Amino acid sequence: MNAIELTRLDIAYGPARVVHDVSLAVAEGESFALVGESGSGKSTILKAIAGLAPDWTGTISVLGNPRAHRPERDFARTCQMVFQDPYGSLHPRKTVDDCLAEPLAVHGLKGRDERVKAALAAVGLDRRFRFRYPHQLSGGQRQRVAIARALMLEPRILLLDEPTSALDVSVQAEILNLLKKLRREQGLTYLLVTHNLPVVSFLCDRLAVMRHGRIVEVAHVEALKTGRLADPYSRELYAASGGALQPA
Amino acid sequence: MTAPLLSIKNLTVTFPTPKGPVEVVRGISFSLGRERLGIVGESGSGKSMTGRSILKLIRPPGRVTADEMVFDGIDLASLRERRMRALRGARISMVMQDPKFSLNPVMTVGEQIGEALKTHRPMPRRQLRARVLEMLEAVRINEPERVADLYPHEVSGGMGQRVMIAMMLIPEPDLLIADEPTSALDVSVQAQVLDIIDELVRRNGMGLILISHDLGLVARYCDRILVMNGGEIVEECAARDLDKARHPYTRGLLAAMPRMDEDRDELPVLDRSAWAAT
Amino acid sequence: MSAVRDWLLDDSPASRLQASLGRSWRSFSALMRNPLAVAGALIILALIVMAVFAPWIAPYSAIGQDLANRLAPPSALHWMGTDELGRDIFSRVVFGSRITLMIVTMVAVISAPIGLLVGAISGYFGGWTDRVLMGLTDIFLSMPKLILALAFVAALGPGIENAIIAIAITAWPVYARIARAETITFRDSEFIAAVQLQGASSARVILRHVLPLCASSTIIRVTLDMAGIILTAAGLGFLGLGAQPPLPEWGAMISSGRNFILDQWWVATMPGFAIIAVSLGFCFLGDGLRDVLDPKQRDGR
Ligand SMILES: Nc1ncnc2c1ncn2[C@@H]1O[C@H](COP(=O)(O)OP(=O)(O)OP(=O)(O)O)[C@@H](O)[C@H]1O
Ligand SMILES: Nc1ncnc2c1ncn2[C@@H]1O[C@H](COP(=O)(O)OP(=O)(O)OP(=O)(O)O)[C@@H](O)[C@H]1O
Ligand SMILES: [Mg+2]
Ligand SMILES: [Mg+2]
Numbered sequence: 001m002n003a004i005e006l007t008r009l010d011i012a013y014g015p016a017r018v019v020h021d022v023s024l025a026v027a028e029g030e031s032f033a034l035v036g037e038s039g040s041g042k043s044t045i046l047k048a049i050a051g052l053a054p055d056w057t058g059t060i061s062v063l064g065n066p067r068a069h070r071p072e073r074d075f076a077r078t079c080q081m082v083f084q085d086p087y088g089s090l091h092p093r094k095t096v097d098d099c100l101a102e103p104l105a106v107h108g109l110k111g112r113d114e115r116v117k118a119a120l121a122a123v124g125l126d127r128r129f130r131f132r133y134p135h136q137l138s139g140g141q142r143q144r145v146a147i148a149r150a151l152m153l154e155p156r157i158l159l160l161d162e163p164t165s166a167l168d169v170s171v172q173a174e175i176l177n178l179l180k181k182l183r184r185e186q187g188l189t190y191l192l193v194t195h196n197l198p199v200v201s202f203l204c205d206r207l208a209v210m211r212h213g214r215i216v217e218v219a220h221v222e223a224l225k226t227g228r229l230a231d232p233y234s235r236e237l238y239a240a241s242g243g244a245l246q247p248a
Numbered sequence: 249m250t251a252p253l254l255s256i257k258n259l260t261v262t263f264p265t266p267k268g269p270v271e272v273v274r275g276i277s278f279s280l281g282r283e284r285l286g287i288v289g290e291s292g293s294g295k296s297m298t299g300r301s302i303l304k305l306i307r308p309p310g311r312v313t314a315d316e317m318v319f320d321g322i323d324l325a326s327l328r329e330r331r332m333r334a335l336r337g338a339r340i341s342m343v344m345q346d347p348k349f350s351l352n353p354v355m356t357v358g359e360q361i362g363e364a365l366k367t368h369r370p371m372p373r374r375q376l377r378a379r380v381l382e383m384l385e386a387v388r389i390n391e392p393e394r395v396a397d398l399y400p401h402e403v404s405g406g407m408g409q410r411v412m413i414a415m416m417l418i419p420e421p422d423l424l425i426a427d428e429p430t431s432a433l434d435v436s437v438q439a440q441v442l443d444i445i446d447e448l449v450r451r452n453g454m455g456l457i458l459i460s461h462d463l464g465l466v467a468r469y470c471d472r473i474l475v476m477n478g479g480e481i482v483e484e485c486a487a488r489d490l491d492k493a494r495h496p497y498t499r500g501l502l503a504a505m506p507r508m509d510e511d512r513d514e515l516p517v518l519d520r521s522a523w524a525a526t
Numbered sequence: 527m528s529a530v531r532d533w534l535l536d537d538s539p540a541s542r543l544q545a546s547l548g549r550s551w552r553s554f555s556a557l558m559r560n561p562l563a564v565a566g567a568l569i570i571l572a573l574i575v576m577a578v579f580a581p582w583i584a585p586y587s588a589i590g591q592d593l594a595n596r597l598a599p600p601s602a603l604h605w606m607g608t609d610e611l612g613r614d615i616f617s618r619v620v621f622g623s624r625i626t627l628m629i630v631t632m633v634a635v636i637s638a639p640i641g642l643l644v645g646a647i648s649g650y651f652g653g654w655t656d657r658v659l660m661g662l663t664d665i666f667l668s669m670p671k672l673i674l675a676l677a678f679v680a681a682l683g684p685g686i687e688n689a690i691i692a693i694a695i696t697a698w699p700v701y702a703r704i705a706r707a708e709t710i711t712f713r714d715s716e717f718i719a720a721v722q723l724q725g726a727s728s729a730r731v732i733l734r735h736v737l738p739l740c741a742s743s744t745i746i747r748v749t750l751d752m753a754g755i756i757l758t759a760a761g762l763g764f765l766g767l768g769a770q771p772p773l774p775e776w777g778a779m780i781s782s783g784r785n786f787i788l789d790q791w792w793v794a795t796m797p798g799f800a801i802i803a804v805s806l807g808f809c810f811l812g813d814g815l816r817d818v819l820d821p822k823q824r825d826g827r
Contacts, residue, residue, distance in 0.1 A: 013402065016394070038406030038434050039390065052719050076725035084405040084432060087346030089716035093738050097542065102734075103724040113541070131545040139345050139428070140291025140461075149720065162405065165431045166345075168290045168461030173504035173515035180514070195406075195434035198506040202515065225509045240436040241508065242464070353711045401714035 009058035036210030086143035257316035286466035289476030341416035358396025405432040563814020569807025584617035618774035636694035641701025649709025689768040749812030753805030
């Protein structure tokens with residue numbers, strides 16, 4: 001069974017269609033990357049899967065179940081999302097603790113104190129950050145809170161929208177190691193959006209390259225490591241990242 | 249050599265806490281000519297606070313003190329808020345780290361860019377619109393006509409950042425402080441946007457402070473680099489010598505970067521105890 | 527003492543209770559450091575004390591007439607003088623604080639939550655919900671407050687309770703507008719999307735995540751509106767539709783003192799001072815609250 005399966009997916013915002021005819025299958029336990037041009041619809045695909053971009057046609061199925069066009073309570077425990085902008089994704093009037101305890105409260109889960117502490121430790125945030133407000137945290141610290149929040153419900157699938165682009169390399173390394181470890185230990189599935197090809201190379205098994213709302217190439221990570229991407233745009237991205245191209 | 253564009257001595261930013269004040273920037277000094285200065289450092293090391301304090305954008309109760317903070321002969325430290333507002337945007341601009349958060353959610357991005365220009369240089373409507381579209385195109389936005397009429401929550405992460413950059417560049421400032429300006433951009437657009445900034449530096453003699461955690465990027469686009477940690481400058485070097493940096497902290501940062509042909513199972517993380525003692 | 531203080535101000539609280547107590551303590555001490563807010567709080571505290579202990583504070587009865595002593599100027603016997611029926615104005619002002627306090631709290635308790643809820647729902651859902659609710663709000667907004675209140679009291683019958691209901695009904699649309707405007711600025715933001723994704727129901731999102739963000743501007747607005755509410759109540763009283771005589775309602779006292787304003791200035795002025803003092807108290811407190819309720823401006827962690 002595939003963790004995520006998209007067939008002939010078109011996504012629109014009002015009159016503007018931004019994603020065209022995307023088909024994709026992510027196996028369970030796989031880590032799949034979406035890379036590509038800015039504004040090409042990568043975040044939109046994640047939002048459609050999560051139910052936040054409701055205007056789509058085609059099919060989306062997650063662990064074999066078709067997805068509705070809105071967020072759902074049961075789905076929340078299967079799949080969570082980390083947003084691109086750590087400044088906009090935390091409630092300005094809630095402390096880190098409120099923010100992490102909220103999903104537990106929504107689902108009536110017990111042992112909140114322990115779980116919140118464990119989650120903070122897992123993302124490498126000191127205890128003294130627990131009762132701070134977002135405006136008292138730096139960009140990187142906020143993103144770690146956002147990742148911790150996504151992990152609170154122990155989902156099987158994580159939709160990661162540029163989880164480390166706001167982080168410095170040392171924290172990025174910590175988060176990448178953490179994501180890798182979680183995946184190994186809990187068999188998580190990742191659908192990761194990034195523009196950092198080396199991150200793909202470290203964390204992912206396959207990648208899809210997007211441009212103008214379409215997938216132009218799906219490749220195995222080996223092709224990336226060895227610089228044997230086929231599509232001209234993928235090769236352009238690869239070269240701009242400082243990779244040495246090989247004949248496809 | 250002429251007087252520097254910006255000179256800062258012993259800059260300190262403190263936040264009061266019930267347990268006494270905490271210094272998030274601890275007495276740093278540097279000066280900047282019409283050149284490109286990079287500031288790198290780990291998350292929480294005080295990079296953004298340094299940038300914000302130059303524009304006096306630290307919200308109370310945060311406090312900024314400095315022995316000297318002079319921009320082009322103007323003493324920023326003693327400047328009144330009203331004069332400071334005239335300076336902000338027109339002569340010193342800052343691209344904030346939180347692009348969408350810094351935009352007004354109920355105004356279209358086109359209007360906001362227009363506003364940024366209009367307040368410093370009034371011009372007729374038609375011409376304003378043309379300048380706005382031109383600027384959006386300059387930051388490589390594909391359909392400027394459409395994007396100008398979108399609200400901030402309707403643009404993608406990378407577009408938001410480029411809108412911010414357009415807004416800050418349109419009045420052609422003398423000093424640009426760019427806080428993680430391209431963290432949400434794909435590499436090819438990133439290069440194009442930085443090239444635009446670079447051109448302004450060359451053509452107009454603009455000064456640039458580029459705050460980033462991307463060492464490679466900073467090395468490529470800057471002349472000089474400051475490495476910050478725990479609110480202090482731990483190392484200063486010419487950009488081309490970055491890979492020869494000696495401080496264990498800088499070396500740690502370099503090692504933590506994943507590579508294109510990554511085969512390590514785990515990335516080395518910083519051993520923070522290594523230099524904490526010093 | 528200092529151990530308790532240290533515990534409250536601990537940089538890394540060990541429990542949620544400690545954190546929230548510490549937070550309240552810090553808000554409280556921040557409020558106490560703001561001189562205007564302290565002044566406001568003191569005035570309102572005085573109002574409450576006056577209302578609670580009115581029978582002990584007032585030297586005379588509020589309604590006992592003494593026609594021999596009509597329109598006496600302020601003196602040691604009658605601190606604020608007497609009115610046209612020889613009643614002691616000071617005593618009436620003291621007893622009047624009960625009515626004022628009741629009107630003000632009842633109106634706030636009824637209209638602020640209604641306004642907040644209508645505004646938040648309208649802004650959050652948008653679409654036709656928004657159009658219907660805002661259409662309704664606009665109808666209320668487009669009519670002058672006093673006239674609308676008058677119409678309601680005329681329909682419900684005169685009396686202080688009905689006056690309160692009438693004023694509450696006319697007061698909520700402003701709060702609905704404010705709450706809606708605030709909600710719209712962040713309903714598309716990612717922190718709201720994040721709670722939706724966690725499976726929170728719309729009711730929970732609105733109550734726990736949207737309302738707290740609108741609350742502070744509404745609270746500030748409510749405190750600033752208090753003066754207007756007191757005056758509307760007075761206006762109704764004057765027209766014989768609010769507090770009924772001989773109830774010592776401040777507004778009604780002013781209206782009756784109007785006739786003697788030139789020769790016996792104290793009759794209308796003394797309750798006027800009371801209204802001004804209380805309104806200012808609410809304004810000061812509102813200002814102080816704004817500084818405290820906005821965590822971006824609050825110091826410390
Ligand atoms: N709510 C919305 N209403 C209208 N258009 C939208 C909305 N959200 C996104 N768009 C448009 O959809 C397109 C794709 O946006 P999306 O956020 O998916 O891009 P992206 O691939 O994630 O880019 P980036 O790497 O810059 O984040 C953009 O052109 C954007 O303007
Ligand atoms: N209002 C505040 N009160 C207390 N501490 C604060 C406040 N604002 C920021 N800080 C602290 O100041 C430190 C420096 O923050 P700053 O935003 O400058 O970091 P940064 O170097 O820009 O990091 P990043 O790369 O993650 O953005 C952080 O440790 C942060 O927690
Ligand atoms: Mg995106
Ligand atoms: Mg920063």
